Amino acid sequence: MTDPALDAEALRERAVASLITARDRTTLLTSCVDEPELTAQHSPLMSPLVWDLAHIGNQEEQWLLRAVAGHEAIRPEIDGLYDAFEHPRAERPSLPLLPPDEARRYAADVRGRALDVLEAAAFDGTRLTEAGFAFGMIAQHEQQHDETMLITHQLRRGPRALTAPDPEPVPLFTGPSEVLVPGGPFTMGTSDEPWALDNERPAHRREVAPFRIDTTPVTNAAYQAFITDGGYDEPRWWTAEGWAHVRRNAITAPLFWRRDGGQWLRRRFGVTEAVPPDEPVLHVCWYEADAYARWAGRRLPTEAEWEKAARYDPAGDRSARYPWGDAEPTPEHANLGQRHLRPAPAGSYPAGESPLGVRQLIGDVWEWTSSDFLPYPGFRAFPYKEYSEVFFGPGHKVLRGGSFAVDAVACRGTFRNWDLPVRRQIFSGFRTARSEEI
Known part of the structure; x- marks a missing residue:
């Protein structure tokens, strides 16, 4: 005992x-x-x-x-x-x-x-x-x-005030572009994580049809292909609200990007640099993520799909705390805690891979999902309604996974973030999915 x-x-x-x-x-x-x-x-x-x-x-x-x-x-x-x-x-x-x-x-x-x-x-x-x-x-x-x-x-404008080492360079990822997540029920949310917040509770069974999800987040190079192909000029890729938003605000690239001749540059914590092609794309709003997915012939994963890809272990038919299991994150598992001031290259952290083979589900970039921020069945606000309850509804979209700016104490497989679909200043990226034909 x-x-x-x-x-x-x-x-x-x-x-x-x-x-x-x-x-x-x-x-x-x-x-x-x-x-x-x-x-x-x-x-x-x-x-x-x-x-x-x-x-x-x-x-x-x-x-x-x-x-x-x-x-x-x-x-x-x-x-x-x-x-x-x-x-x-x-x-x-x-x-x-x-x-x-x-x-x-x-x-x-x-x-x-x-x-x-x-x-x-x-x-x-x-x-x-x-x-x-x-x-x-x-x-x-x-x-x-x-x-x-x-x-x-x-x-903020002005000279750099913060510094941190870059993530370790890794070979260009050459693994499979997507992973099959089997259909069937899984346990979503938690009832026994001691410090889980109210919107993560309670644990409940959720049925998910089989689907395929990107092995890594969408990269800058992939997103540049969307831009080059006229993605921001073609209304068929956008929801009506998204198209109105990008037109009204003259949005033509991720926030902090600008074109200089034949090269894309970005501003990152006071430094202007070339956009690295193999990093996950950053500072895109939900509308941009959704439009890219449509252009690519895919879609954003639902929140339930994202969590099953991140937590489900088919060997034990169980949901783990993290993609790699129940152990607390280490620097070998994920890019967390402001240890770096940028995402790591796509395909990094093989030790953090899920049992299904999906990488970088925790850390690097917050990932937009297609889901509205809604309560789980049996939700109870605690200890105050203003943490979650007042934000429930179709106005906010769910983000999952955490970014390089998130500390491990506020990041786990059940953790839920949410924001307005127009937000781009946050450290947000995404990965895409598609339904598996049966």
Whole structure:
């Protein structure tokens, strides 16, 4: 029998490590630019970096200090300033936000107290504290905002502020272009992943017809072929809404791309470089992904198809936590955690391959699916409706898999992301699928 005290200590160590990893990344993202860059709004789509910094601390205070520990509020007067639903991003620069140094002190004060709470936590008694859920939720929340801040860094103009080594070069992938995923039921979602968020729950059986899916995400070279063939000029590849969107906004290539003579260039974190042909395409919206798939005679996979390709192990007729099994990700499995500032070449990370032979399902780029963001059967909002429930419906499309900007704590085979179909500043790509003829 497992000793409960040992389980609690392992949970405590995992929670401490996850919180520290997130805060180290937050510090990197907010210390590499000067104060005017922190308080500026680099795009109306994004908050000033200093808003994210204090918001991270405020969420931690509300959930770990107030909800879990029952402490009195430290700064109750700022709750409204950092309520993401009360103030749209475009309005946040006009708010009386905490200056950078004060925001840092506030976040550090909250963190010190939160670690004291964690040291004494029993991890039982309520659903919020069971298995350390609240601490995992806050670590995931901070990492999600770290990804948001990395997007802001990509959008900002000026010299490069961040550096990271490139992924290891790999030989050009020459494996099969697609993989057959067998039809039949599989278990989708989870009921026993301790830190899974509400929209990943509960586990349920889902029937999927046989289909074929790309072995790797669609590459820049493949997407350039779509552009060269007049993909952005041919309305038959686009939904009516997508065609109106690209016409209205004069979109003719992925975000941050531009043509220079016979060469495509892109801007990446302050550096202009040639578009690498073998990397997964990045910064495309759902409409672009859908149009490419139609042009290629294929389609985007449904969310259920994507998850079956990523988790299903036919040998045991089971759904694993990750494509490679149940073990936590390592650098050999996937490109995660801002370890690199770009996707790895298509076909990388053979150790992360699924039992069916699909690669790079975790990390590198978020992958658009054809599915609307909807609740699973038996869904219950927890611990607040604003995390998932308010976004359900046809207005948001599901993305899966995580990008190079996602930390492992906020990325697993069941993790669900969602966004508006027009969004391109996010680290989004895709792979295509087709139904198997029976």
